[in-house]
Amino acid sequence: MLMIMVALAVSGCIRQPDAITQEERAAVYNYAGPIVDGMMTGFNDENYTRFSANFGSVLQSFMSEDHFHTLVNDTTKELGLYVSKGQALLEKANGLYTLTYVTDWEKKDGVKFSVMFRVDDPYHKVESFAILTD
Numbered sequence: 001m002l003m004i005m006v007a008l009a010v011s012g013c014i015r016q017p018d019a020i021t022q023e024e025r026a027a028v029y030n031y032a033g034p035i036v037d038g039m040m041t042g043f044n045d046e047n048y049t050r051f052s053a054n055f056g057s058v059l060q061s062f063m064s065e066d067h068f069h070t071l072v073n074d075t076t077k078e079l080g081l082y083v084s085k086g087q088a089l090l091e092k093a094n095g096l097y098t099l100t101y102v103t104d105w106e107k108k109d110g111v112k113f114s115v116m117f118r119v120d121d122p123y124h125k126v127e128s129f130a131i132l133t134d
Contacts, residue, residue, distance in 0.1 A: 018092045038054065039115075043081075054124065085113065101113045
């Protein structure tokens, strides 16, 4: 089982997801899709600059270029390269949007890839991401 998570510490208790309007949902999908596509292109190309281009400052400081290369090496050993993603499940809670995609890789399909953005961030910086297999 592979579980790679780069997380943001969120203060407060986790609670039920907040309601999301259709307009808000469309806006989040509109910016998140290209950001995730850029991350995954950077992953496959082993291009740290492209992969981390939209990281928030905390994630940027945590995910160094060395950590990135370790992530790529460990992930590709088990999963191969990233192939595609389906439509994301979007949740909003604790001031964060969490999008969870079901992704396909060369060696395994159905891998969950989650990415988090702050609701109040007009720059749409990635605050956290996770690659989860069962």
